[in-house]
Amino acid sequence: MKKKIFVLLSVVLILILGVAVWYNIPIDLINLDPNEVMEIVVFNGNSGNTTHIEDKEQIQHIIDNLNDVEVKRSRLSAGYSGYSFKVTIYLSDGNEAGDWNNFIINSDDTIRKDPFFYSVIKGKIDYNYIENIVE
Numbered sequence: 240m241k242k243k244i245f246v247l248l249s250v251v252l253i254l255i256l257g258v259a260v261w262y263n264i265p266i267d268l269i270n271l272d273p274n275e276v277m278e279i280v281v282f283n284g285n286s287g288n289t290t291h292i293e294d295k296e297q298i299q300h301i302i303d304n305l306n307d308v309e310v311k312r313s314r315l316s317a318g319y320s321g322y323s324f325k326v327t328i329y330l331s332d333g334n335e336a337g338d339w340n341n342f343i344i345n346s347d348d349t350i351r352k353d354p355f356f357y358s359v360i361k362g363k364i365d366y367n368y369i370e371n372i373v374e
Contacts, residue, residue, distance in 0.1 A: 262312050263311060263312070264311070265309045265310070265311050265360055265361070266309065266310050266311065266312075266357070267306075267308075267309055268305050268306075268308040268309065268310050268350065268357075269302070269305045269306055269308075269328070270306060271302050271305075271306065271328070271330075272302075273295075273298055273299045273302035273303060274331075275330050275331050276298050276302055276328055276329070276330060276331070277293070277329050277330060277331045278291055278292065278293050278298075278328075278329045279291075279292040279297075279298060279301055279302075279326060279327070279328050279329070280292070280326070280327045280329070281324050281325070281326055281327075281369060281372070281373050282324070282325040282327075283323070283324060283373045283374070284321060284322040284323055284324065284325060284343075285323060286373075286374070288373065290372060290373040292372060297372060300365070300368060301365070301368070301369065302328075304362075304364065304365045304368070305364070307361075307362040308359055308361065308362040308363070308364055309359070309360050309361035309362060310350055310357035310358060310359055310360060311357060311358055311360050312355045312356075312357055313349075313355070313356045313357060313358040314355070314356050315354055315355060315356075316351050316352075316353050316354055316355055316356050317353070317354055319351070319356075322343040322344075322345055322351060323343070323344055323345050323346070323366075323370075324343065324344040324369055324370075324373065325341070325342075325343050326341070326342055326343070326344060326369075327340060327341045328340050328341075344364055344366065344369065346364075346366060347359070347363050347364045347365070347366040347367075348363065348364065350364070
């Protein structure tokens with residue numbers, strides 16, 4: 240009986256440690272070649288306007304900037320609504336760009352991709368650059 244309890248507690252402890260490591264591990268925001276990006280669509284949650292960014296220099300700047308950003312989960316985003324910029328990245332083949340093809344930028348250091356908010360831990364999102372394009 241004591242052996243079963245020991246094994247059960249060990250498994251629970253390993254699971255808790257695994258979840259803690261997974262939750263706190265740094266994540267590259269994106270890892271894209273700007274030349275493969277056809278379009279970045281930004282919905283401005285403040286104005287309700289959608290901007291289609293197709294200019295190669297603007298795409299280059301935004302993708303290079305986001306490639307340099309590393310984030311970490313900070314808290315659950317369930318129940319939150321409203322945002323600054325909803326970003327969707329489309330590749331030249333017409334497909335959306337992987338796991339991080341669609342996310343929300345709330346500020347220069349906060350991202351939301353449900354079910355989590357993410358804090359920037361390396362680099363800085365060029366929020367003002369995007370804001371100037373979409374206004």
